[in-house]
Amino acid sequence: xxxxxxxxxxxxxxxxxxxxxxxxxxxxxxxxxxxxxxxxxxxxxxxxxxxxxxxxxxxxxxxxxxxxxxxxxxxxxxxxxxxxxxxxxxxxxxxxxxxxxxxxxxxxxxxxxxxxxxxxxxxxxxxxxxxxxxxxxxxxxxxxxxxxxxxxxxxxxxxxxxxxxxxxxxxxxxxxxxxxxxxxxxxxxxxxxxxxxxxxxxxxxxxxxxxxxxxxxxxxxxxxxxxxxxxxxxxxxxxxxxxxxxxxxxxxxxxxxxxxxxxxxxxxxxxxxxxxxxxxxxxxxxxxxxxxxxxxxxxxxxxxxxxxxxxxxxxxxxxxxxxxxxxxxxxxxxxxxxxxxxxxxxxxxxxx
Numbered sequence: 276x277x278x279x280x281x282x283x284x285x286x287x288x289x290x291x292x293x294x295x296x297x298x299x300x301x302x303x304x305x306x307x308x309x310x311x312x313x314x315x316x317x318x319x320x321x322x323x324x325x326x327x328x329x330x331x332x333x334x335x336x337x338x339x340x341x342x343x344x345x346x347x348x349x350x351x352x353x354x355x356x357x358x359x360x361x362x363x364x365x366x367x368x369x370x371x372x373x374x375x376x377x378x379x380x381x382x383x384x385x386x387x388x389x390x391x392x393x394x395x396x397x398x399x400x401x402x403x404x405x406x407x408x409x410x411x412x413x414x415x416x417x418x419x420x421x422x423x424x425x426x427x428x429x430x431x432x433x434x435x436x437x438x439x440x441x442x443x444x445x446x447x448x449x450x451x452x453x454x455x456x457x458x459x460x461x462x463x464x465x466x467x468x469x470x471x472x473x474x475x476x477x478x479x480x481x482x483x484x485x486x487x488x489x490x491x492x493x494x495x496x497x498x499x500x501x502x503x504x505x506x507x508x509x510x511x512x513x514x515x516x517x518x519x520x521x522x523x524x525x526x527x528x529x530x531x532x533x534x535x536x537x538x539x540x541x542x543x544x545x546x547x548x549x550x551x552x553x554x555x556x557x558x559x560x561x562x563x564x565x566x567x568x569x570x571x572x573x574x575x576x577x578x579x580x581x582x583x584x585x586x587x588x589x590x591x592x593x594x595x596x597x598x599x600x601x602x603x604x605x606x607x608x609x610x611x612x613x614x615x616x617x618x619x620x621x622x623x624x625x626x627x
Contacts, residue, residue: 277462278530281406285452285615290344290622291445291585292336293325293572298441300324300573306432315438320548324441324573326426331627333362333422334372334379336444339627341380341420344446347622352381354415357408358388361401361421361577363605364428365390376420394472395544395604396462397421397577398445399612402600403460405449419447423576428474430500433493436507439547441573445581456595456615459531461523464608471512472605476502512604513550520603521557523611528599531613535560538599538613540588545569545579546604577602585621592619 300316300323307315316322327336337360345352358380360373373388382388391401398421405417422444429436476487487502500506520543528534535541541564543551548569555565566587568579575582580600584592596616603609 279403279407279460279462280457281410282457283452283455284406284409284449284458285455285617286402286447286449286619287452288344288348288350288448288620289445289581289585290340291443291582291624292339292343292627293443293624294327294331294336295626296326296328298324298326300438303438306437307434311434312438315434318549319439320569321439321573322570324426325443327424327442331424332366333364333424333442333444334360334366334376336442336627337420337422337446338376338379339625340444341376341418341446343622343625344448345380348620350416350448353383355382355386355418356414357405357417358382358386359391359401359405359417359419360388361391361393361397361419362423363392363394363576364422364424373420393577393608394606395546395576395579396602396606396608396610398580399460399600399602399610400462400608402449402612403462403610406458406460409449409451415450417449419449421445421578421581423578425574425576428505430504432499433504433506434496434498435494435509436505439574441575443572443575443578443582445578445585447581452617455617457531458615459527459613461527461530461611463519463523463610464606466606468511468515468607471515471607472505472507474503474505515607516546516550516603517553517557519609520554520601523609524558524599524601527611527613533597533613535599537597539564539596541565541599541601542580542583544602544604545572545574545583547574576604585624589621589623592616592621594618
């Protein structure tokens with residue numbers, strides 16, 4: 276594992292945005308029977324999700340979160356030296372969405388801006404990059420923007436994925452913070468499992484074609500998708516998570532010379548209720564310390580960890596707090612962090 280540690284670097288401000296459109300999963304029955312839908316919802320725990328408009332992108336959600344964060348906290352835009360945009364649903368293949376957001380937010384041309392293309396582990400990976408930059412002389416503030424519109428990735432007729440994913444965006448400021456304490460990161464990857472969660476076509480290995488856009492029946496349940504929609508081997512993903520994530524959490528805690536009991540909150544990627552409940556039992560976690568939003572927003576990929584913090588921990592992170600973050604999924608890629616925070620200011624989620 277890649278191990279990183281930082282001292283007196285922290286997240287100081289955090290904001291989130293979600294689309295206004297609420298999907299009630301038990302009413303999402305255009306292609307499946309009510310009984311099938313109820314069975315899926317009971318298993319995944321995803322009661323509601325947010326879907327972006329056809330013309331609304333991940334950058335729009337991040338822009339709304341960033342505008343609120345900068346305005347409400349009276350942050351001087353000239354102090355933002357780095358902008359990171361974390362997403363696998365960018366606006367375009369090129370240019371980088373981060374550069375578009377730099378201009379749209381009115382940031383200086385002296386601002387460095389680049390994209391990070393990672394899925395469910397992306398926020399923790401992105402934080403490690405932000406912490407590394409904030410640790411450098413001459414860097415004042417790093418603006419982390421993390422957004423996904425996963426509703427556009429998966430086919431509504433694919434039973435395995437149609438009821439899980441939703442859309443959201445967040446904005447965070449990372450900077451030097453006196454006496455915040457130490458934070459620790461563990462970053463990992465296993466590309467031999469890259470087929471477990473994948474979009475087969477539409478990139479440069481398998482470009483778009485009439486064949487890649489053709490709807491096909493893909494399983495014994497009659498699920499339908501094209502080669503340009505995401506697919507997932509749920510059973511193998513589940514086995515992968517149970518094999519790697521408890522081990523990663525224990526190793527990271529040991530690296531941080533800490534214990535799970537010393538963590539105020541444990542925030543895991545919101546994959547589905549069944550998986551997260553199993554992880555909690557395996558790690559013997561105190562449920563009062565494990566906030567969840569899977570029932571409210573579904574699986575928002577890399578955004579699920581910061582979205583859960585914004586939604587569930589507002590006004591709970593005054594003073595010094597210790598968070599354990601665990602992101603895992605597409606790649607396969609996983610990342611764990613033991614994060615120290617001090618008076619983290621969290622704003623109310625905006626709807627756009």
